[in-house]
Amino acid sequence: MSTPGLDGTLAALADPHRRRVVDLLRERPHRAGELAQATRISFPAMSRHLRTLRKSGLVEEARDELDSRVRIYRLRPEAMTELKAWLAETDALWARQLSAFKAHLQKSRK
Amino acid sequence: MSTPGLDGTLAALADPHRRRVVDLLRERPHRAGELAQATRISFPAMSRHLRTLRKSGLVEEARDELDSRVRIYRLRPEAMTELKAWLAETDALWARQLSAFKAHLQKSRK
DNA sequence: CTAATACTTTTTATTTCTGTTAAATATTTC
């Protein structure tokens, strides 16, 4: 499944709890329960955050091979490439704006 | 005024209208009115979006020198550095995770 | 001074988001 777009990514990352989850997942995969305890919110609340993260493509779920009650969540860093590209684009356009401004200064100094 | 943090930045960028504004502003500064017309939302709505963008530090306002009724908005790309740093950090940790995984494979292959 | 312009702020209604508790589902363990 491809990245659903910038919008979902940004909306998912905008919540502090969800960003905390991403922070945890980038170190290693975690169980749903671990994530709930780490963020000090209820299991149901975490479950919903995980669902939005999953829908945004930032995270994927898998059952534990030994105990399929537990669900392991892991990060999908590819989901951030679109966002990074957008930020890079901003940089590029900004650089152009800056150089145009400098050129303008040069011209008016003459 | 320094960047208020990732949270504000991401929340501000999560809205499509606001991101459209940023897209416009990265080409050149615009008047508030122009932005409203470009996004096809009401002036009051745009005014509020501009306020959240301003509070997030992504945008700054200035009065037009010739006609101080009009307000010019311009991008503050510095406001994105924290976000870029956060994304880079994710990359770094992910790379470490990947190499750890490869090391693990090496070991188990022996 | 009056009218017009360019926006912003306030008010109010509507929707969306988060969180909590309770109930449901799926597995495992005994």
Place this chain on the structure above:
DNA sequence: GAAATATTTAACAGAAATAAAAAGTATTAG
């Protein structure tokens, strides 16, 4: 099979976001 475990879904309440309409504030134009 019954009890325990891990997690999700449902139901509902409160908080926050968004938007449109109306009113307000400056500033400029005539």
